[in-house]
Amino acid sequence: MKKGVMRPGHVQIRVLDMDEAVKHYTDLLGMIETDRDDQGRVYLKAWTEVDKFSLVLREADEPGCDFMGFKVVDEAALNQLEKDLVDYGVGVEQIPAEELKDCGRRVRFTVPSGHAFELYADKKYTGKWGVSSVNPEAWPRGLQGMKAVRFDHCLFYGPELAAVYDIFVNVLGFHLAEQVLDPEGTRVAQFLTVSMKEHDVAFIHHEEKGKFHHASFYLDTWEAVLRAADLISMTDTSIDIGPTRHGLTHGQTIYFFDPSGNRNEVFCGGDYFYPDHKPVTWKTEELGKAIFYHDRVLNERFMTVLT
Amino acid sequence: MKKGVMRPGHVQIRVLDMDEAVKHYTDLLGMIETDRDDQGRVYLKAWTEVDKFSLVLREADEPGCDFMGFKVVDEAALNQLEKDLVDYGVGVEQIPAEELKDCGRRVRFTVPSGHAFELYADKKYTGKWGVSSVNPEAWPRGLQGMKAVRFDHCLFYGPELAAVYDIFVNVLGFHLAEQVLDPEGTRVAQFLTVSMKEHDVAFIHHEEKGKFHHASFYLDTWEAVLRAADLISMTDTSIDIGPTRHGLTHGQTIYFFDPSGNRNEVFCGGDYFYPDHKPVTWKTEELGKAIFYHDRVLNERFMTVLT
Amino acid sequence: MAVFQVVNRTTGDHFTCQEGQSVLKAMEQRDLKCVPVGCRGGGCGFCKIQVLEGHFECGKMSKRHAPPEAVEKGEVLACRIYPLTDLIIECVPLPEAAPAKQTTKNR
């Protein structure tokens, strides 16, 4: 958080059919619909999140991720980061306040992997859903499905990881928590964090630009991951793989797809990070174990099925 | 982390009998002894901690806490924080490098509640215990007892909470994550964080200065808290209360005592914090539920038994 | 309920598909692997096939992987087509970012 970037604040995901998508993210993941706008976009949040939304769904004829936004501590930090991006040679686009409802101005930029990111400082503070800020109960009753705790991170696939690293680490103040190195020492995967989480955003090398691997949502416990797996079957939702553990981050995970083919993860546990931690390294020779700690082999889908 | 203070780095605890204490913190809590010094102090760490030690035991004729130390990001931050403390009127004491083995210089100061704290920037980096930094396994085999994950925080009892708040928040860059307010609006408990954890250090109002309520160690899961409770009985260790949940922080917890009467906590779960979160408030009218969420009444020991 | 025959001319596999069931789902239920299984949501393009004979209905598919002009020619995603008659299909090469490329890079 040394440059004032705080956390993943939102992700805008394209879906082929809005009704199916909303049903998936509310009934199955347990997110809460908080608003819709005149573009037809739907806004959702997970219950522990204090701001109004963290997930925006947009109906489009091609699924994928439009952009991921990071919240920064205040307007001064936003101004400075914007200046730093420009000074570094990263083109920025101004998205005016209220383009997303109840969200302040956003500074959008595209990194060399082809992915769009945003920084913003203000979003309507609605507090945690279903619990008071005074004498708060342990959790809200009435949550659906997997009862997702928060939007946690995204994994993107694209080229130019080194250039992306430079922007996130040198300009935005992220840290490299984990990496995968090939035998030549080239970094083919990078897990970046801006706080104590093992990753706030991650990239895996891929020839094609701008591909979306998954959006991930945090659950409390391994028990909750099992229950999520049960719900995936109960709802005949397209499963990718899990429940299992990752070698990278050591998180406990299950992957599945939304009705438009965007991959979702729900996970729990995993390592934590502080700025003095040296990065954890996985070698490509052990890539199977790095991704799926138990099977120790990749399923083809994980490396190739993207939106 | 806005002023460069990173995390709780160590706590030095006084014990009446060193052999009994070491056995307690290694065999029962599952910490690892990493060194001893010519003062007879014993150094320990929990397995996920990357630095050489986080717990120092000192034999003395009275139990309690000598000091708690916070690691800061670098020497420049340490210099600045030292200057800021002095400018704020807080007296600082220089503890030279190697006074604690393999630890750099420490800046020690005592806050108006009567508790001594330290800041330091350097400690020998030994990496996580029992796992490699390349292709790391999920957890090390060979851990004992409760398999404590990390030293997490301390709770102190003493007066002058408002003055203590000013030092931690205004000088050291901590945030108020949770508080207990009495009917007059006076803060009688404050849970302070410098990162994403719901508390890195906490204070509860108490007339007598410098009292130590507990040192807390993080566990992975509620299952591990149950197993800790089992071990407390197996070893006929003095129990305080638990397993249960706190209202404050919503952590899942059990309290017990080391052989010298210092209280320990092991806990899991609980809320997370970001700098834009508004503090959670508990009212003293609900203090029982704030402390012990299930019983909703205090046990007398929690408020009065201190070292 | 009507049941249709689907024949994959590339691999020689054949399987039955119930009315209202996607070709990919029918294949998976028989534990066949003659079409690659991706997201099953019309999004990733992994299960692209060429329908050579027969009629079908389409669900929503990513325009990137199944643009209208391709759909017109029977180039569709197996997870999103629902047979109205028996079908003869064949496999088509995987999209641009092929697994082979990725595998080479990460070996």
Added chain:
Amino acid sequence: MAVFQVVNRTTGDHFTCQEGQSVLKAMEQRDLKCVPVGCRGGGCGFCKIQVLEGHFECGKMSKRHAPPEAVEKGEVLACRIYPLTDLIIECVPLPEAAPAKQTTKNR
């Protein structure tokens, strides 16, 4: 194994204590509450008692709560004394930071 009688003159409670067992542990085993139970480790001073009659051995106690001159006079912590004979004890007022004060502050 020898068994001793412990009588609390303040409350009238009495209980047996085995050789090698602390007075506080013996009391807790009988589910009595005639001495406050704190840390059970000689550290917090919560279980301070006055031994009026009898002999005992001491474990390690915090010097703050059981300084040598007090121990000399039989003012000890019940969690850290092990009877060698029958004992007569009485309760002593709690240490300085008494619960009453704290309760007032937090009510």
